[in-house]
Amino acid sequence: MIFLKRYEELRAVKQELAARDWFPGTSGNLAIRTADQPTEFLVTASGKDKRQDTPDDFVHVDASGQLIGEQTGRPSAETLLHVEVFNRTTAGCSLHVHTIDNNVISELYGDQGEIRFAGQEIIKALGRWEEDAEIRVPIIPNHADIPTLAAAFAAHVHAESGAVLIRNHGITVWAPTAFEAKKQLEAFEFLFSYTLKLQTCRQAIH
Ligand SMILES: CSC[C@@H](O)[C@@H](O)C(=O)COP(=O)(O)O
Numbered sequence: 723m724i725f726l727k728r729y730e731e732l733r734a735v736k737q738e739l740a741a742r743d744w745f746p747g748t749s750g751n752l753a754i755r756t757a758d759q760p761t762e763f764l765v766t767a768s769g770k771d772k773r774q775d776t777p778d779d780f781v782h783v784d785a786s787g788q789l790i791g792e793q794t795g796r797p798s799a800e801t802l803l804h805v806e807v808f809n810r811t812t813a814g815c816s817l818h819v820h821t822i823d824n825n826v827i828s829e830l831y832g833d834q835g836e837i838r839f840a841g842q843e844i845i846k847a848l849g850r851w852e853e854d855a856e857i858r859v860p861i862i863p864n865h866a867d868i869p870t871l872a873a874a875f876a877a878h879v880h881a882e883s884g885a886v887l888i889r890n891h892g893i894t895v896w897a898p899t900a901f902e903a904k905k906q907l908e909a910f911e912f913l914f915s916y917t918l919k920l921q922t923c924r925q926a927i928h
Pocket residue numbers: 747748749750751766767768769770797798799800818
């Protein structure tokens with residue numbers, strides 16, 4: 723059954739991201755599409771320690787992020803961002819994590835409104851195989867009002883894969899499958915970490 727397959731896929735991604743320590747302070751939320759027309763998806767329950775594996779880790783919601791049927795959990799506070807991904811694209815999975823690296827990058831480049839990467843082998847993990855491929859990640863302000871944040875985020879959600887940095891908050895990455903979304907998230911975090919280390923090393927030399 724597709725629902726159970728997707729449930730297990732999202733659970734496995736959650737465990738892998740937890741092993742990377744990418745859920746500090748209960749931050750982060752994950753979502754996976756379980757049905758089309760109408761859209762339904764599983765999303766992490768709000769406020770939980772995502773490093774723990776429990777029967778209440780996910781809730782099942784509709785295209786507007788409302789609980790389907792009789793469930794007791796509370797959907798992630800940032801469910802509306804995943805709603806934008808699933809309603810605007812054919813993506814199957816959407817992942818949001820707060821890491822030190824993605825927060826520092828978002829602050830360093832926040833005034834520019836974006837960060838660009840080129841000349842890195844790992845860009846191929848983002849599906850770009852040309853030698854001169856350039857990857858652009860938009861950086862949006864961290865609006866406290868979630869509908870406002872979701873609207874700013876939605877302006878950058880067009881393709882079946884993508885990523886948006888929220889300044890001093892975190893990153894949301896989406897892709898057709900859970901495998902692809904995790905791969906792309908790892909590639910972005912690699913690029914962020916590389917950029918910060920390179921800048922630190924250059925400053926130490928000069
Ligand atoms: C504790 S981090 C702040 C949260 O508001 C949020 O940014 C987050 O990523 C987790 O919220 P959640 O409601 O658990 O999905």
